[in-house]
Amino acid sequence: xxxxxxxxxxxxxxxxxxxxxxxxxxxxxxxxxxxxxxxxxxxxxxxxxxxxxxxxxxxxxxxxxxxxxxxxxxxxxxxxxxxxxxxxxxxxxxxxxxxxxxxxxxxxxxxxxxxxxxxxxxxxxxxxxxxxxxxxxxxxxxxxxxxxxxxxxxxxxxxxxxxxxxxxxxxxxxxxxxxxxxxxxxxxxxxxxxxxxxxxxxxxxxxxxxxxxxxxxxxxxxxxxxxxxxxxxxxxxxxxxxxxxxxxxxxxxxxxxxxxxxxxxxxxxxxx
Numbered sequence: 001x002x003x004x005x006x007x008x009x010x011x012x013x014x015x016x017x018x019x020x021x022x023x024x025x026x027x028x029x030x031x032x033x034x035x036x037x038x039x040x041x042x043x044x045x046x047x048x049x050x051x052x053x054x055x056x057x058x059x060x061x062x063x064x065x066x067x068x069x070x071x072x073x074x075x076x077x078x079x080x081x082x083x084x085x086x087x088x089x090x091x092x093x094x095x096x097x098x099x100x101x102x103x104x105x106x107x108x109x110x111x112x113x114x115x116x117x118x119x120x121x122x123x124x125x126x127x128x129x130x131x132x133x134x135x136x137x138x139x140x141x142x143x144x145x146x147x148x149x150x151x152x153x154x155x156x157x158x159x160x161x162x163x164x165x166x167x168x169x170x171x172x173x174x175x176x177x178x179x180x181x182x183x184x185x186x187x188x189x190x191x192x193x194x195x196x197x198x199x200x201x202x203x204x205x206x207x208x209x210x211x212x213x214x215x216x217x218x219x220x221x222x223x224x225x226x227x228x229x230x231x232x233x234x235x236x237x238x239x240x241x242x243x244x245x246x247x248x249x250x251x252x253x254x255x256x257x258x259x260x261x262x263x264x265x266x267x268x269x270x271x272x
Contacts, residue, residue, distance in 0.1 A: 001032045001081060003040075004265075005258040029261070034116050037088040040257060041226070041268070043203045054197040056097070056204040057224035058213055059089050060241040064231060067238035068210055072105050077230040081261040086207075089226060091117035093130040093205035095156070095196055099212035100136035103147065108132065110151030129153050130205070133179075133196060135212055137186045139167035143174035151175075156199075158192050160185045189219035214244030217251060224270045225253060231263035 032040075047055030062068050063077050070076040078086075090096060091114050098108065113128035121128065132147060133156040141148070141157075148155050148171065157171045160182035168178050179199075181192040196204060206216060216222045227241070257268035 001259055001261040001266075002029050003258070004260055005255065032084075034084075034088060037085060038092060038117070038120060040259070041085070041088055041092060043092060047202050052197070052202055054193050054202045054204055055223050056193055056206065056216065056221055057089070057226060058206045058208070058216070058222055058241075059086060059226045059228075060208055060213065061228040061230055062241050063234050064229065065233050065235065066240050067234045067236065068208070068241040069238045070234050070236075074106070074208075077232055077234070078228070079230070079262065079264050081264055081266070082228045082230075085226070085228070085266055087114070089205055090130055091121070092203060094126060094201040094203040095131045095133045095205070097133045097135060097158075097192070097196070097204055097206040097212075099209045100134055100138070100141055101211065102207065102209035103134055103141065105209070108134075108147050109145075110147055110155065111153070113152055126203075127153055131156055131201065133158055133192075133201075134176075135159075135187050135192065137163065137182075139163055139171060141171070143170050143176065148174040148176045156196075158187050158195070160187055189216050189221045193221050208241070210239040210241055210243040214242040217242050218244060218247050220251070222251075222271065224268065227267045227269065229265040229267065 043055055046053050060068060061074050061078055061082060067077065068074065090111055096111060111129040111132055129152045131153045132151065134141065135158045137160055139157065139159055155176045157176045157178050158181045159178060161180050162185045171178050179195050181195045182188040193204065206213065252272045253269035254272050255267060256270050259266040
């Protein structure tokens with residue numbers, strides 16, 4: 001992996017193994033350690049107990065022609081490096097926010113404790129693994145799955161006040177914690193972010209799917225997008241990374257980091 005942006009004399013030298021000022025601006029490929037990836041994707045200092053403002057980042061993958069999935073799943077357009085970053089972003093988060101459809105399609109399991117990140121999470125005041133927070137209006141979920149019955153950290157289910165009481169009861173019976181974050185059937189994105197922060201979960205990561213990401217974009221609560229551009233073409237009618245109605249005015253984000261490995265681009269954008 002190599003850093004393409006931003007590049008300084010120091011980062012270029014580090015990537016090439018030389019002294020500052022001796023390397024080309026693009027650096028040289030090397031396998032990044034988990035410590036390097038964690039430093040590259042660290043949350044802003046104001047997102048956490050030292051400065052309690054929630055920070056919501058998304059992690060998505062897209063092909064060159066804009067497909068976020070192939071055959072309904074993101075795995076076929078991913079790579080080993082993409083999965084290392086995926087694991088790093090999870091390890092840095094307090095909670096992973098995910099839509100119900102993605103839980104069903106991707107076969108979500110509980111987040112696991114990773115020994116490589118144990119010390120880092122302890123210093124940051126975090127538990128052994130991030131909580132999974134599932135966004136669902138209908139609560140049409142299989143509550144017998146390990147995601148609900150045997151997580152290391154209790155799974156949260158974000159829903160609206162009008163959700164069916166029997167489904168709420170089923171979720172709670174399975175061991176999930178139900179969080180009301182909307183007045184009707186659906187979830188209000190801003191209320192969801194605040195509800196998680198009220199539980200001490202400030203460093204937030206969403207992995208989609210596209211419909212949920214579209215809702216977060218429309219509500220103006222997305223702070224950062226980590227986008228992997230996969231060097232593949234799929235054609236077809238696959239979803240983009242964000243779906244739903246368009247926003248009235250496009251949201252402007254700025255590029256803060258760009259890494260590359262084997263033709264995959266790993267970008268990081270923050271809203272301006």
